Amino acid sequence: MKKTIKKQKAVLIILLSNIFIAFLGVGLIIPVMPTFMNIMHLSGKTMGYLVAVFAVSQLLVSPLAGQWVDRYGRKKIIIIGLFLFGVSELIFGIGKNVSVLYLSRILGGFSAAFIMPGVTAYLADITSLQERPKAMGYMSAAISTGFIIGPGIGGFIAEYGVRMPFFFAAAIAFLACFISIFILKEPITKEQLAEISAKTKQTNLISDLKKSLNPLYFIAFIIVFVLAFGLSAYETVFSLFSDHKFGFTPKDIASIITISSIFGVIVQVFMFGRMVDFLGEKKLIQLCLVIGAILAVASTVVSSFLTVLVVTSFIFLAFDLLRPALTTFLSKAAKKEQGFVAGMNSTYTSLGNIVGPAMGGILFDINIHFPYLFAAVIMVIGLGITVMWKEGHLSESVAK
Structure with missing residues (x-):
């Protein structure tokens, strides 16, 4: 018998915080991108490619990440995703040339490919069929909220420097990664993972x-x-x-x-x-x-x-x-x-x-x-x- 959402508040809050942070990081950088573009003398086409390369890398890694979620466990994949997200934001913040920015966006796509299926599978594991719609609604709300407040926070932080939002995003990602290591527990047993892994x-x-x-x-x-x-x-x-x-x-x-x-x-x-x-x-x-x-x-x-x-x-x-x-x-x-x-x-x-x-x-x-x-x-x-x-x-x- 699975516990109700009310009895798993701490786990639910951490999972939703993780997905929230990932999308908050995306929103944080929106206000500074035009300035960043001017500072580095980037063309609109280059900015478009930087958006596309994120989606392409996420696309290529998502099926593998889905398999790894079933093979190695939900917790490990979520933690790896958060760590990669922190690294990608840090690299973008210190990047001085376009090739470094591309590397950052590629790692960012990898992190999204890890975090999304990891959190989704974890939520599905710990909720009953009756409560799953509510949990998925919470996850979607966390994603939307990250997008909503991200630009506002990013604009405020940018007052202290155009690169500061990237460093802030990296810091909160590493913090979430650290907390997840010690608080989250793998929701399914090694035997269940082995059974699923045999199929994948x-x-x-x-x-x-x-x-x-x-x-x-x-x-x-x-x-x-x-x-x-x-x-x-x-x-x-x-x-x-x-x-x-x-x-x-x-x-x-x-x-x-x-x-x-x-x-x-x-x-x-x-x-x-x-x-x-x-x-x-x-x-x-x-x-x-x-x-x-x-x-x-x-x-x-x-x-x-x-x-x-x-x-x-x-x-x-x-x-x-x-x-x-x-x-x-x-x-x-x-x-x-x-x-x-x-x-x-x-x-x-x-x-x-x-x-x-x-x-x-x-x-x-x-x-x-x-x-x-x-x-x-x-x-x-x-x-x-x-x-x-x-x-x-x-x-x-x-x-x-």
Whole structure:
């Protein structure tokens, strides 16, 4: 019998803190990147490549990290991920040339590939099927909160030096790593790990990708891709779109993103579990895709600050609810293969994060409305795919 979330508060807080710190570190550097770009005389193309190389390295390592989570244990992979994250931020902070920055971003991608599946699998191990949606909602809220307060903290710390946010991110990552070593305990036994490892030993990236084509997983993974693609494309062009079309200032744009994100976090923490209980994962995912598609189109016709804020808030909410709903579905379907599923979840997310911004930028150059209209089309396709999603497959899997 697994303990309830209430009885595992300390472990839950550490796990959520770890994922929070990783995404806080990402947000911390946002305010200083333009200054950093000017100091080092970097082109916009180079900055774009620095974003892409993070996602590419995460993509390549995620399947391996998923296997290692099942083979060596959740705790070890989380600790390695935190350590790599700290090293990557430290290197970026002291970097004086582009090659060093690329090395930092590659290590950052590795760290994300380790931390995400490690924490996801750990949470799945320590929670019951009934409480798992709540736990995944907490994790998604921790990710969103990191993004929300990261830029604000980064801007404040940057007053003491443009490189200070990187050093701060490194420090808190090393602290989280140290605490995790002494507080976290491996959630499954060596015997269970050996049993899972025996199944994963002969697998590799190609075999894992083939395995992800299993109808039980594939539709969910495709929607993971759609989510990452749509959200990254939307976020990539949002500030450009707002500036070009409405003349919004950076303060206006920051206010919209912050308010929208806080709204999403509040709903995730207090409502997500109830919404899953009432609708089920499949219906909630479909509802979010419908709302996202409609509001993506609406984004091209609204004009006032208030209407942009409302539309953006509900689009972000749709994406924020999609993420934990999909993660919950996959963790239920995975049974003992939590590492594999969490790793492939990260892989398909990375694919979306690579393709989404690239397509968004290309379409924006053609017409500023096209990225949003294209995102709507992608979400409608995703909705169509869910129609083929047989919930019976899931119940059969859980019952086995």
